[in-house]
Amino acid sequence: MADRKQLAFLLMDAPYESSRTTTAFRLVDAALRHGHHVTVFAYEGAVALSFARQAQHANAVHGRDLGEEDHPNPKDWIAALQEQARQAGATLTWINCGLCVDERGVGEAIADVRRGGPVDFWKAAEAADNTLVIPTRG
Amino acid sequence: MPKRILQILEGAYRATIEEQDDTVVWFTHAMRAGGAELTVVLRGNAVNYAVRAQDAAGLQFGGRKQTQPPDLARDVAKLVARGVPVFALSNDAADRGIGVGEMVDGVQLADRAKLTRLIAEHDLVFHW
Amino acid sequence: MAGYVLIESRDPFESNDVAYYYELAASLAADGQPVTLFLVQNGVLPARSSTRTPGLEALARAGVRVLADDFSLRERGIGRERLAPCVEPAPIDVVTEHLAGGAKVLWH
Numbered sequence: 001m002a003d004r005k006q007l008a009f010l011l012m013d014a015p016y017e018s019s020r021t022t023t024a025f026r027l028v029d030a031a032l033r034h035g036h037h038v039t040v041f042a043y044e045g046a047v048a049l050s051f052a053r054q055a056q057h058a059n060a061v062h063g064r065d066l067g068e069e070d071h072p073n074p075k076d077w078i079a080a081l082q083e084q085a086r087q088a089g090a091t092l093t094w095i096n097c098g099l100c101v102d103e104r105g106v107g108e109a110i111a112d113v114r115r116g117g118p119v120d121f122w123k124a125a126e127a128a129d130n131t132l133v134i135p136t137r138g
Numbered sequence: 139m140p141k142r143i144l145q146i147l148e149g150a151y152r153a154t155i156e157e158q159d160d161t162v163v164w165f166t167h168a169m170r171a172g173g174a175e176l177t178v179v180l181r182g183n184a185v186n187y188a189v190r191a192q193d194a195a196g197l198q199f200g201g202r203k204q205t206q207p208p209d210l211a212r213d214v215a216k217l218v219a220r221g222v223p224v225f226a227l228s229n230d231a232a233d234r235g236i237g238v239g240e241m242v243d244g245v246q247l248a249d250r251a252k253l254t255r256l257i258a259e260h261d262l263v264f265h266w
Numbered sequence: 267m268a269g270y271v272l273i274e275s276r277d278p279f280e281s282n283d284v285a286y287y288y289e290l291a292a293s294l295a296a297d298g299q300p301v302t303l304f305l306v307q308n309g310v311l312p313a314r315s316s317t318r319t320p321g322l323e324a325l326a327r328a329g330v331r332v333l334a335d336d337f338s339l340r341e342r343g344i345g346r347e348r349l350a351p352c353v354e355p356a357p358i359d360v361v362t363e364h365l366a367g368g369a370k371v372l373w374h
Contacts, residue, residue: 005366010264019307020275023358026337030362044153044161118168125262126141130365133264134373135162138152146372148283182283254293257270257370265372 004090005036008128010121012136014045015074021049024134025077032084032092039093039128041121044136047096049074050113051106075110082112095120140175144260146253148182154208155194160187162266163213170220177260178217179253180245181227185234187214188226188241211242218244227253269300271364271371274309278318284309287374288321292328302369304361305353306335310342312350319350326352333360 009028013021031038042049054073058066078094085092098115101107125131147162154160163178170176180187187210194207217224225248226241238247248256257263272291278284288303295301303325305313312318313334322332333356334349346355365371 003366007362007365023275023306023335026358027361030357030359031365034359034362034366036362036366043165118165119172121165122169122172122174125143130368130371131262131264132361132365132371132373133266135149135266136152138149182286250289250293254290254297257290257294257372258297258299263370263372265374 005129006039006127007031007036008039008041008121008124008131010041010043010131010133011046011049012042012044012134014048015051015054017045018136020134020136021046021074025074025081027132028081028092029084032081032088032090035088035090037091037093038085039095039124041095041097041116041124042100043097043121044100045104047100048104048106050078050094050096050109051075052108052110078113079110093124095124140173141261142259143169143174143176144179144256144263145176146179146181146263146265147184147187148180149266150183150186154210155197155204158204158206158208160208160210160213163187163210163217166217166222167213167220170217170222176222177256178222178224179227179248179256180214180224181230181253183234185226185231185236187211188224188231188245189236190240190242214245215242218242225252225256268368269302269364269370270294271302271304271361271369273304273306273361273371273373275307276374277308277311278321279311280308283374285321288325291325291330295325295329300331301329302331302333302360302364304333304335304356306338306358308338308342310334310338310344313339313353314342314344314348315350319352322350323352 011024054075056071059069094113095116190211192211197204224245228247291303332353334353336355
């Protein structure tokens with residue numbers, strides 16, 4: 001694909017806590033749709049986005065059972081983006097900050113997610129054509 | 139030649155007790171140790187990180203004492219010592235009643251015009 | 267392309283720090299670089315003609331291109347007909363295009 005770039009993102013928000021997570025996924029999706037290679041460094045709470053043990057739930061308030069609710073788990077969004085990358089001939093590299101994983105006890109990640117540290121983010125930023133940090137807020 | 143990275147920090151005291159660090163200041167140290175070329179701007183409430191007199195020691199929950207409380211003034215001073223220019227936005231400090239004499243040695247004041255120049259001069263700008 | 271994209275996710279009704287970010291956009295534009303302010307999430311709330319719209323109008327007069335994420339607008343029921351004239355709806359792809367084009371992209 002013409003003009004394929006390498007873009008890096010850093011995310012910080014834990015699942016289900018901020019609309020920044022949704023916007024971040026939309027940006028990654030947009031980048032992959034345009035055929036760019038993407039590296040995501042998940043820092044702090046964002047390391048739980050890829051936690052393999054997330055589970056869906058029903059929604060009694062709306063009278064929806066498990067299947068009807070079809071509640072999104074971010075791990076499934078990540079897996080879908082990984083597949084989207086493959087289909088586009090691009091790469092989605094997802095790196096979790098290892099120390100952040102350890103302190104949160106979310107060591108079981110979905111496939112094709114690896115551990116790393118701040119230097120991995122720095123190296124990704126060095127290698128990328130551009131980088132966006134999406135910080136969290138206290 | 140590594141890219142010149144400008145770290146603009148504005149959030150302050152978010153989870154610093156649990157983490158025993160400000161996680162962005164810590165991250166900056168880790169990148170610096172890896173070889174990154176960095177400049178730090180403290181703005182908003184983060185200008186308070188330049189205050190020497192910060193003291194988070196002494197917390198205890200039941201019998202569990204915190205033995206390594208965060209020491210953000212030390213961590214800012216160490217950035218300076220490691221060759222990372224650290225600026226505090228002057229109007230944000232003044233708004234919060236923080237005088238230069240209260241600040242960690244080596245932290246430089248910058249006005250909004252300087253911030254604009256720093257943004258222009260760096261290859262990457264991370265706004266935390 | 268290059269220039270700057272300042273992504274504003276906060277709204278001035280809740281955060282008085284938004285003023286700093288709008289001022290930063292204007293300062294960067296005054297330096298002669300192309301600057302886009304991309305409103306997203308609650309950052310689009312002042313895009314509906316309101317008491318806070320003058321802040322965006324001032325940015326547009328200063329040469330800043332003011333865009334609002336189309337999904338965020340729809341999510342909040344802000345139709346195109348309600349937008350302040352200085353604001354254009356835009357897809358999130360604009361941000362990735364600018365990233366790919368080498369703009370410095372900052373999040374607030």
